[in-house]
Amino acid sequence: MSEETRRFRVHRYKRGDGTERFDEFEVPVGPHTTVLDALLWIKRHHDPSLALRYSCLHASCGTCGMLVDGREELACVSAVEDHGAEITIEPLANLPILTDLVVEMNGFFERFPHAHPIIRSSAPPPGSHVDEAGSRGGEAGSRGGEAGSRGGEAGSRGGEVHLEGEHEVTLEPLPGPLPGPLHYHPLHHEHSAAPPGADFMRLEDCIECGLCLSACPVAATAHDYVGPAALAAAERLLEEPRGVKREDVLAWASRSEAVWRCHVGFECTRACPADAIPAERIMALRRELIFGDDDHKEHER
Amino acid sequence: MSDPANTELPGTAERRIPGPVHHKGPGPSESGWLDPRGRSHGGRALALHRITGLVIVVYLYLHLGVLSMLLVGRSSWSSFLSLVTAKSFLALEVVLIAAVLFHGLNGIRVAFVGSGLAVRRERALFWAGTALGTAAVIFAALHILGALS
Numbered sequence: 001m002s003e004e005t006r007r008f009r010v011h012r013y014k015r016g017d018g019t020e021r022f023d024e025f026e027v028p029v030g031p032h033t034t035v036l037d038a039l040l041w042i043k044r045h046h047d048p049s050l051a052l053r054y055s056c057l058h059a060s061c062g063t064c065g066m067l068v069d070g071r072e073e074l075a076c077v078s079a080v081e082d083h084g085a086e087i088t089i090e091p092l093a094n095l096p097i098l099t100d101l102v103v104e105m106n107g108f109f110e111r112f113p114h115a116h117p118i119i120r121s122s123a124p125p126p127g128s129h130v131d132e133a134g135s136r137g138g139e140a141g142s143r144g145g146e147a148g149s150r151g152g153e154a155g156s157r158g159g160e161v162h163l164e165g166e167h168e169v170t171l172e173p174l175p176g177p178l179p180g181p182l183h184y185h186p187l188h189h190e191h192s193a194a195p196p197g198a199d200f201m202r203l204e205d206c207i208e209c210g211l212c213l214s215a216c217p218v219a220a221t222a223h224d225y226v227g228p229a230a231l232a233a234a235e236r237l238l239e240e241p242r243g244v245k246r247e248d249v250l251a252w253a254s255r256s257e258a259v260w261r262c263h264v265g266f267e268c269t270r271a272c273p274a275d276a277i278p279a280e281r282i283m284a285l286r287r288e289l290i291f292g293d294d295d296h297k298e299h300e301r
Numbered sequence: 302m303s304d305p306a307n308t309e310l311p312g313t314a315e316r317r318i319p320g321p322v323h324h325k326g327p328g329p330s331e332s333g334w335l336d337p338r339g340r341s342h343g344g345r346a347l348a349l350h351r352i353t354g355l356v357i358v359v360y361l362y363l364h365l366g367v368l369s370m371l372l373v374g375r376s377s378w379s380s381f382l383s384l385v386t387a388k389s390f391l392a393l394e395v396v397l398i399a400a401v402l403f404h405g406l407n408g409i410r411v412a413f414v415g416s417g418l419a420v421r422r423e424r425a426l427f428w429a430g431t432a433l434g435t436a437a438v439i440f441a442a443l444h445i446l447g448a449l450s
Contacts, residue, residue, distance in 0.1 A: 015315055070325065070338030090323065097320040104320065217334035217347055220324045264411045266343035266423065279343075280420055287417020 003028045006080055008038055009088045010050065012100055020097075022088070023047070029080045035068055036075035039089065039101070051100040059273050062209030065092055066101050072211040072271040092214035108210040111226045206233060206276045212268035224257040228268035228278035231259055235281035238288065250289060259285045342427050350407050353400040360397055388446065395442045402437055406430035 005026045013020045025046055027038045036054055043050045054064040057076045064075040067090040069083055080087065095103035212228040213219050219227055234253050237244050253259045262282045269279040325336040335348050370377050384390060410426040413419050419426060 013321065015318070015320070020321065067325075067339070070336070072339065093323045093325045096322050099320075107322075214325075215339075215344075217325075217340075217344055220334055262415070263347050264343065264415045264423070265347040267341060270341045270343070283414060283417045283420040285417075286415060287420075290416050 005029065006038070006083070007086045008042065009086060010039070010042065010101070011090045012050075013097055014049075014099055031081060033080045034076055035066075035073070035078040035080060035083075035087070035089065036064055038080055038087075039075060051098075051102050053102050060207065062207035062211075062273070065209040065211045065214070065273075066090065067092060067214070072215045074209065074211070074273050077273070092210055094214050094216070094219045095210060103210070105208075105210060108208070108213055108227070108229070111213075111230050207274045209273060211271040211273060212276075212278050215267040215271035217265050217267060218261055218263050222257070222261055225261045226258050228262075228272075228282065229276075231262070231285060232268075232276050232278035232281040234258075235285045238285070250285075253285045254289050259289065342424065346407050346410075346427060350404060350411070353404040356397070356400045357404060360400075391445050394445055395438065398441045398445075399434070399438045402434040403431075406434050 006029050008025045008027050009022045010025065011020065012023050025042045027041055029038060036052075036057070039050065039052055043052070052064065052066070052075070054076060055061040056063075059074050059077045062074070065072060066075055067073075067088075068075065068078050069088050070090075072092065075089075089101060091097050091101045092103045095105065095107040098104050206229055208229070210229075212232075216225075216228055219225050231253060234249050237249050238246060241249075259282055262279070264279070264283075266279040269277050272278060325338065334344075334351065337345055337348065340348070367381065370381055407427070407430060410423065410430055413426065414423040
């Protein structure tokens with residue numbers, strides 16, 4: 001039985017080697033093969049050292065973002081059939097490469113200063129303490145947004161939190177009042193990278209994949225630009241403030257390295273797999289800052 | 302409570318060493334905005350806007366240099382005029398007009414959309430400007446190269 005194959009050119013880089021190269025692999029593909037399927041096939045059949053990041057396999061976690069033929073895509077939903085006979089796979093642009101196809105996402109999250117009004121301050125309920133949470137600690141520490149969303153769940157239940165039946169977690173009190181307009185109550189685990197009382201971030205309406213930052217032509221040259229995701233999240237807050245002061249959001253967005261740095265390329269909207277329409281949201285922020293009205297909320301492509 | 306110093310995973314220290322950063326562009330320089338791969342009309346318009354901006358700046362300096370020939374005398378100016386009225390040189394003038402038109406029309410689009418106006422129509426604005434600019438360049442080319450006279 002004849003099997004169709006595609007040639008994959010895959011970016012390789014290991015810290016120890018210090019040099020970058022492209023390795024080529026012939027991969028058998030079918031009509032429903034995704035780029036992630038192909039990469040995992042390479043990993044299983046050719047080179048187990050190929051490093052890539054993935055998780056949910058359905059464009060929900062945002063971890064498998066990479067450049068497929070120069071275009072930002074989530075590998076798990078990128079069909080091989082939509083590409084040519086030779087497919088080039090590279091890590092996301094504008095972020096430091098850790099290894100092969102994996103980039104350091106801190107470069108994405110660090111664009112959010114601590115004064116960002118969309119960062120929800122994290123606070124366990126007073127009088128609580130951490131009992132047992134080791135297995136979840138790494139997860140919470142590795143992903144701010146994930147931690148934030150879990151925090152909402154934890155906080156809503158008070159000092160004692162029941163997770164998946166058996167696991168009971170009690171939260172530790174933080175010293176002093178917490179800053180910030182909103183108070184979430186995420187879990188602080190003893191294995192978490194974040195110290196107790198550290199803020200977690202939650203980007204609204206966004207899967208935090210970093211594709212917009214990679215696609216943004218401005219982020220390539222302006223390292224202090226906060227980027228489309230942070231600005232889109234700020235505009236999201238104007239639509240649904242939930243206690244956050246509008247003037248705080250607008251003051252943050254009006255800084256030179258924020259909303260005015262955008263050059264209206266709309267590449268972020270094109271790249272966004274979650275339809276968060278970052279470019280339209282940035283323009284809405286500008287309109288609000290220029291004209292002071294917020295009735296231009298109809299976002300369409 | 303475990304000691305945080307002992308919970309550091311293997312490779313944590315290595316992670317702190319920054320790895321290479323790729324930019325979507327030719328070569329290692331920060332030319333990400335220039336790379337047309339995987340770009341939509343907006344990204345390509347941005348790149349072309351910057352390139353035409355540079356072209357216009359260079360032209361302005363050339364123009365000032367050329368005008369300074371008037372200080373030298375009539376003969377140098379006359380010989381220069383015979384050069385710039387050659388067909389090949391006039392073709393460069395068409396390129397200059399195309400650059401100015403693109404930069405100006407795209408600038409209007411960017412000013413509107415960048416102010417939060419007609420955001421939903423930014424693509425239509427781009428193509429309308431492109432169509433208008435193309436028509437103007439064709440007219441200018443025919444006029445400059447003498448096809449209309």
